[in-house]
Amino acid sequence: MSSARRRPKFPSPALPSFDEAAALVAASAAKILRARRGQCNAGIERVRLDQALGRVVALPLLADADQPAFARSTRDGFACRAEEASRYVPLAVAGSTRAGQSPSGPLPRGSAWEIMTGAPVPEGADAVVMLEHVEEVGIPSRSGADRAIRLLPSRTLERGDNIMARGAQARKGDKLLSAGVLIAPAQIALAGSCGATALDVFRKPRVAILSTGDELVPIGSTPGPSQIRNSSSAMLAAMVKDAGGDPWILPIARDTTKSLDAAIGRAATADLVLITGGVSAGQFDLVEPALLRAGARFHFTGVRIQPGKPLVFGEVPSSRTDSVQNQGSAKCYCFGLPGNPVSSAVTFLLFAAPVVAALAGRSEFGARFALARLSEAVKTKTGLTRFLPAVCTFAGPVPEVALVSWQGSGDLAAMARANCFLVVPEDADRLAAGSTVRILLP
Numbered sequence: 001m002s003s004a005r006r007r008p009k010f011p012s013p014a015l016p017s018f019d020e021a022a023a024l025v026a027a028s029a030a031k032i033l034r035a036r037r038g039q040c041n042a043g044i045e046r047v048r049l050d051q052a053l054g055r056v057v058a059l060p061l062l063a064d065a066d067q068p069a070f071a072r073s074t075r076d077g078f079a080c081r082a083e084e085a086s087r088y089v090p091l092a093v094a095g096s097t098r099a100g101q102s103p104s105g106p107l108p109r110g111s112a113w114e115i116m117t118g119a120p121v122p123e124g125a126d127a128v129v130m131l132e133h134v135e136e137v138g139i140p141s142r143s144g145a146d147r148a149i150r151l152l153p154s155r156t157l158e159r160g161d162n163i164m165a166r167g168a169q170a171r172k173g174d175k176l177l178s179a180g181v182l183i184a185p186a187q188i189a190l191a192g193s194c195g196a197t198a199l200d201v202f203r204k205p206r207v208a209i210l211s212t213g214d215e216l217v218p219i220g221s222t223p224g225p226s227q228i229r230n231s232s233s234a235m236l237a238a239m240v241k242d243a244g245g246d247p248w249i250l251p252i253a254r255d256t257t258k259s260l261d262a263a264i265g266r267a268a269t270a271d272l273v274l275i276t277g278g279v280s281a282g283q284f285d286l287v288e289p290a291l292l293r294a295g296a297r298f299h300f301t302g303v304r305i306q307p308g309k310p311l312v313f314g315e316v317p318s319s320r321t322d323s324v325q326n327q328g329s330a331k332c333y334c335f336g337l338p339g340n341p342v343s344s345a346v347t348f349l350l351f352a353a354p355v356v357a358a359l360a361g362r363s364e365f366g367a368r369f370a371l372a373r374l375s376e377a378v379k380t381k382t383g384l385t386r387f388l389p390a391v392c393t394f395a396g397p398v399p400e401v402a403l404v405s406w407q408g409s410g411d412l413a414a415m416a417r418a419n420c421f422l423v424v425p426e427d428a429d430r431l432a433a434g435s436t437v438r439i440l441l442p
Helices: 018-037 185-193 231-243 257-267 287-293 341-359 412-417
Strands: 044-048 077-080 091-097 111-115 127-130 134-136 148-151 175-177 198-202 206-211 246-249 272-276 297-301 312-317 331-337 369-374 385-393 400-403 420-424 436-440
Touching: 018 297, 018 312, 018 341, 077 091, 175 185, 206 231, 206 257, 231 246, 231 272, 231 341, 257 272, 257 287, 272 341, 287 297, 287 312, 287 331, 331 341, 341 385, 341 412, 341 436, 369 420, 385 412, 385 436, 400 420
Parallel strands: 091 111, 206 246, 206 272, 272 331, 369 400
Antiparallel strands: 044 198, 077 111, 077 127, 091 148, 134 148, 297 312, 312 331, 369 436, 385 400, 385 420, 420 436
8 A cells, every 4th residue: 555645635825926926036035145145254165266167256356456557558559649649740659568568768759659459558648549540651750760650630539548547447455346246257357367366255055956756766777667767856956056056966755754754854954955746736746745744834835837837935944053044043945846847947947046046145146038039929828927948049130039849848858959938928828920028048
């Protein structure tokens, strides 16, 4: 006899819309972020600059010197006084400087200084005229120079042209990177320009991934009749990493009270728990009752979206004393994600990823959307906001998006062919070809 127990019946409150559910998640993420910032140095670690990609700045980066540290040319050309060049008279070429060199002295009156991009501008010069905007006249000057240049009559020159003044980008001590900034290649370059060989970053939050269901077997196993491999855990682990978390895949929980209670108790030591499967309305969908037994408080149990309508969002007491999001109340946020992989992916991107990002300390934690032009008309039904697998082509002047043929929320092959999800508003039964639509980005 099966040890699975029937799910007790619960009243069915009105489901929130996508926007309403997203707002609830955003409020929780903002609360998490405030708590994260209030931890002082408890959740901070120092990493080498070459290991900082994808991490989140915890302590501000300050400029170690003026940037740039000297007035420098932004073009190949000739440093000069704009007022003198604007008379369109020959200016003797008094010297030459390339990047990495310093001028041998100030710029003499009535002269120009050949200069390369990035080179220091000699004292006395207030503009750089571009190489292609002058003509060489080769008139010897009284100073003995054998070259002279003249501004072309069709060109004008103003003070400050093609010069970046000292400290134009930042002054010594200025804050260059604030806490909460995601570290990308540009931030690494900026830190390197300040001589930072390491950065202080937030520790990655631990995200427990718990797949449930008697039908699941490990990926390396051969499925028996009516069994499937647990591919969702591997997918979610990759998504957690991408969002800035440290995934922790737990053993599969079976559809029994004992197995679910033990697994959720173990998972609740993490900063966030993702549970897949067992959250629908079937009589053997036992995750919600198990979460209630663990002391969960739900923010919502279902959303008016497809796929992913049975999504559960709440929080459970945590046994972790250094809980990242709220040390005082020691709670752990949790999501019950639908078991089908497309549903799990969509609900993670929309709702779980922002929470992971907030736990990681990121100031920006919302789902990512973009606009595109729909290449073919789409017919659907009203009542749910729909997120349908699609392919967006970004090569042209305007992104073009088209649906991928798919067989429902268990179609992994279709999801693998897609690179985004087309968003169909709740009140739309048709999207016209050529219309501007929203897409959800991974």
